[in-house]
Structures are given as structure tokens and as C-alpha cells.
Amino acid sequence: ESSAEAAGDEGKMAATVLRSLSSLGRPLLCFRLKQWQPDVEWAEQYSGAVMYPSVITEKWVPPPWNDKDPPAEKEVSNLTINFGPQHPAAHGVLRLVMELSGESVKKCDPHIGLLHRGTEKLIEYKTYLQALPYFDRLDYVSMMCNEQAYSLAVEKLLNIQAPPRAQWIRVLYGEMTRILNHIMGVTTHALDIGAMTPLFWMFEEREKMFEFYERVSGARMHAAYVRPGGVHQDMPLGLMDDIYEWCKNFSIRLDEVEEMLTNNRIWRNRTVGIGVIGAEDALNYGFSGVMLRGSGIKWNLRKSQPYDKYDEVDFDVAVGSNGDCYDRYLCRVEEMRQSLRIMHQCLNKMPAGEIKVDDAKIAPPKRSEMKVRYAWICILFKGAGLLVNF
Structure with missing residues (x-):
């Protein structure tokens, strides 16, 4: 009612003003000559009209200042x-x-399955020795470890055991391969987060280890060195001394990488509390290796089921507590230190002797020996009159 009375008063006031202006005979302004001017009757028809508030007009929204409709609300989704x-x-x-x-x-x-090459089907038509190179390609950053696992399986089937020197060489190069693997994992993880320097530092060390691969087998990566019954050939002279010098220097380089990453604020923000896997979930998912140990479960096959000469070396098992990316990083760094420790023991305990079993059906002898012995057999048969038309 109050608003209606106010509107009525405004209409009456407008009509009164118009009457007073017309009675005074005041002329219209020059700029309004062509515009329509309201008269008294037109103003009086709106006296007493109630325009606001109203149920309908309350919902009216004034047009935007730029004459464009506002965008509709967007539905945000992942x-x-x-x-x-x-x-x-x-x-x-x-x-x-x-x-x-x-x-x-x-x-x-x-x-998954994008690396499936049908290896099991391919090696059905190969001998045990011919099937060996396929296992280098299963995990191309853990080459000799794959060869070692395959060779141990074949030796168990044949009920044979490699000579002691061959077993120590296997352990030595197995730990070297473990360091190769962990360097790739840690440095590429740091590269993805934004730290490029550790990649260059540690890949220089990887090149040195590839040189050790090449000196013992002739190949940088896919060595085909660890074979059923032992290893392909003995280590050349001077190689053990070079490996020992590398072990001393690598521990210093590892300290530099830890100094850059371990307490780095950006590194910790990107890894602490990220990718948390509890111990129960790790077991249910079938985790192994660093993934399992990073979740707090102390399980290492080299301790629980030692093979080759792992029962004669001393090392500790790195275990995490939170199961996040940061714990797994710490486990990998500590495992590299333990691998250096094992390599030192291998160099100190390396015995002399044969590097493959003395069974030509399992480990073929050298070509030079086969040629010499074959000629010797021919001479023997000729002298005995047993070989006429050879």
C-alpha cells in the first residue's frame, strides 16, 4: 500500500509540474523540438500504478553493459x-x-601386453643356448639379471652347478646390473619432475659400466654372457682393478646426487605422500622388489632364497616405512650402496679356476680347443688304421 501511494503521489506531482509549465507559457527547448513531449493526460494515466515490487518483475535481470548475454554455467568434470x-x-x-x-x-x-613378442613360442624351436639372447630383451635395463635367472632355471633342470669362479662373476655383474637399473629409475624420475643434472651425472657412470660389459662380453647391453653352466669367457686382465677404482668413485657421485635430491624442497613436495601403497595392498597386488620393500615388507630373494654366492656375502635390506614415492627412491639409493658393498666382497673373494662346467653337451668348449682336439683325434684314428676315408 505504501508503494502504491508513493507511485500515485509521483504521478500527481508530474501532472502538477506540467500544468504549471503550460500556464507559464514557457517555450520548449530547442533540442526538444523534434522529440515527443508528454502531456498532462499522458502523465495522469500512470498515477497510482504499482510497478515494483512484483512476483514476476523480481526475477527480471538488467541487460549486460556490453549487450551480450552472460555465458551459461559450465559443468566441471575430470x-x-x-x-x-x-x-x-x-x-x-x-x-x-x-x-x-x-x-x-x-x-x-x-x-599391458605391448611388449609381448611371443618369446615362449620362439624358444620352443631353439636349444637352451640359442634361447639365451631372447632374455636380454625382456627387460633391457636388467640384461644380465635376466640371463642369470634363465641360466639358473636350466641348471636346476639339468641338476648341474656352475663353478665357484663363475658364480662369483655372476654375482659381481648382477649387482652391476642392479645399479644400472636403479640409475635409470632414479634419474628419469628426477628428469620428469624437473631435475636434469642427475641424469647427466649418472649416465656418465652408466657408460663406464657399459664399458665393463663390453670388455667381458663384446656387447654394450645385450651381452649373452651368463650362460647355462657358467659364463661365456673369463674376465680379461686388469678388469677387476678398473671395477674396484670405479666402485670407489661411484660412491662419491652417489653422495652428490643425494645432496641434490634427498632434501630438496621441490623433490619432497613431488614425492612425499604420492603413490602411497600399504603393506597389505602391496601383498594383494603381488608386488616384488623395491615396490614391496618400499611398503615396509622386508623381503629380498637374495636373503630368503640365496642363489649362486649370495649366501657368502654380507649386505643389508633397505625397507621403507610409508610406501610412497619418496620411500621407494630412498630404497633404490640405499640398494645401490649395498650393491657396491657386495661388489667389493666379490672382488676380494674372487677365486681362480674354471668359468664353465666340464660338459661339452651343456657348455661347448672354445673353438680353438675343438680344432686342436679334433685334429688330434684324426691323427690318432689314422695311426690306428680306424679312419680310412676321412
């Missing part, structure tokens, strides 16, 4: 992306369909 199978940040062939909310991975669907 982003789904394909990570791999060929991706600059994917260190290996793997496809992950991930659902992201900012930087958090809410859902992940891994697609």
Missing part, C-alpha cells in the same frame, strides 16, 4: 587422457588411460 603407449615421459612401452582432477590421478586403467 579430464581423461591417454598416457602412452609412445610418450616422451613414458620410459618403456605402456598405455595408461587416466582420469585426472588437476594433478591428482583419480582413476587409472593400464593396458
Whole structure:
């Protein structure tokens, strides 16, 4: 009622003003000559009209200042992306369909099998020795470890055992391969986060280890060196001295990498509390290696089921407590230190002797020996009159 009375008063006031102006005979302004001017009757028809408030007019929204309608409200949803199978940040062939909310991975669907080459089917038509090179390619950053696992399986089937020197050489190069693997894992992880320097530092050390590979087998990566019954050939002179010097210098380089990463604020923000896997989940998912030990479970095959000469070396098992990326990083760094410790023991305890079993059906002898013995057999048979038309 009050608003209606106010509107009525305003209408009456406008009519009164118009009457007073017309009675005075005041002329219209020059700039209003062509405009329509309200008269008294027109103003009186709106006296007493109530325009506001109203149920309908309360919902009216004034037009925008730029004469454009405001955008409709957008529905925010998570982003789904394909990570791999060929991706600059994917260190290996793997496809992950991930659902992201900012930087958090809410859902992940891994697609495996992209490295399937039919190895089991291929080696059905090969001998035990001919099948060996296939195992270098299964994990191309742990070459000799794959060869060692395959050779141990074949030796168990044949009920044979490699000579002691061959077993010590296997342990030595197995730990060297473990360092190769952990260097790749730690430095590429740091590279993905933004630290490029550790990659250059540690890949220089990897090149030195590839040189040790090449000096003992002739190949930088796919060595085919560890074979059923022992190893392919003995280590050349001077190699053990060079490995010892490298072990002393590598521990210093490892300290430099830890100084750059371990207490770095950016590194800790990106790894602490990220990718947490509890001990129970790790067991249920079938984790092994660093993934299992990083979740707090002290399990290492070299301790629980020692093979070759691992029962004669002394080392500690690195175990995490939180199961996150930071714990797994610390486990890998500590395992590299323990591998250096094992390599020192291998160099100190390396015995003399044969490097393969004395059974030509399992480990073929050298070609030079075969030629010499074959000629000797021919001479023997000729002298005995047993070989006429050879």
C-alpha cells in the first residue's frame, strides 16, 4: 500500500509540474523540438500504478553493459587422457588411460601386453643356448639379471652347478646390473619432475659400466654372457682393478646426487605422500622388489632364497616405512650402496679356476680347443688304421 501511494503521489506531482509549465507559457527547448513531449493526460494515466515490487518483475535481470548475454554455467568434470603407449615421459612401452582432477590421478586403467613378442613360442624351436639372447630383451635395463635367472632355471633342470669362479662373476655383474637399473629409475624420475643434472651425472657412470660389459662380453647391453653352466669367457686382465677404482668413485657421485635430491624442497613436495601403497595392498597386488620393500615388507630373494654366492656375502635390506614415492627412491639409493658393498666382497673373494662346467653337451668348449682336439683325434684314428676315408 505504501508503494502504491508513493507511485500515485509521483504521478500527481508530474501532472502538477506540467500544468504549471503550460500556464507559464514557457517555450520548449530547442533540442526538444523534434522529440515527443508528454502531456498532462499522458502523465495522469500512470498515477497510482504499482510497478515494483512484483512476483514476476523480481526475477527480471538488467541487460549486460556490453549487450551480450552472460555465458551459461559450465559443468566441471575430470579430464581423461591417454598416457602412452609412445610418450616422451613414458620410459618403456605402456598405455595408461587416466582420469585426472588437476594433478591428482583419480582413476587409472593400464593396458599391458605391448611388449609381448611371443618369446615362449620362439624358444620352443631353439636349444637352451640359442634361447639365451631372447632374455636380454625382456627387460633391457636388467640384461644380465635376466640371463642369470634363465641360466639358473636350466641348471636346476639339468641338476648341474656352475663353478665357484663363475658364480662369483655372476654375482659381481648382477649387482652391476642392479645399479644400472636403479640409475635409470632414479634419474628419469628426477628428469620428469624437473631435475636434469642427475641424469647427466649418472649416465656418465652408466657408460663406464657399459664399458665393463663390453670388455667381458663384446656387447654394450645385450651381452649373452651368463650362460647355462657358467659364463661365456673369463674376465680379461686388469678388469677387476678398473671395477674396484670405479666402485670407489661411484660412491662419491652417489653422495652428490643425494645432496641434490634427498632434501630438496621441490623433490619432497613431488614425492612425499604420492603413490602411497600399504603393506597389505602391496601383498594383494603381488608386488616384488623395491615396490614391496618400499611398503615396509622386508623381503629380498637374495636373503630368503640365496642363489649362486649370495649366501657368502654380507649386505643389508633397505625397507621403507610409508610406501610412497619418496620411500621407494630412498630404497633404490640405499640398494645401490649395498650393491657396491657386495661388489667389493666379490672382488676380494674372487677365486681362480674354471668359468664353465666340464660338459661339452651343456657348455661347448672354445673353438680353438675343438680344432686342436679334433685334429688330434684324426691323427690318432689314422695311426690306428680306424679312419680310412676321412
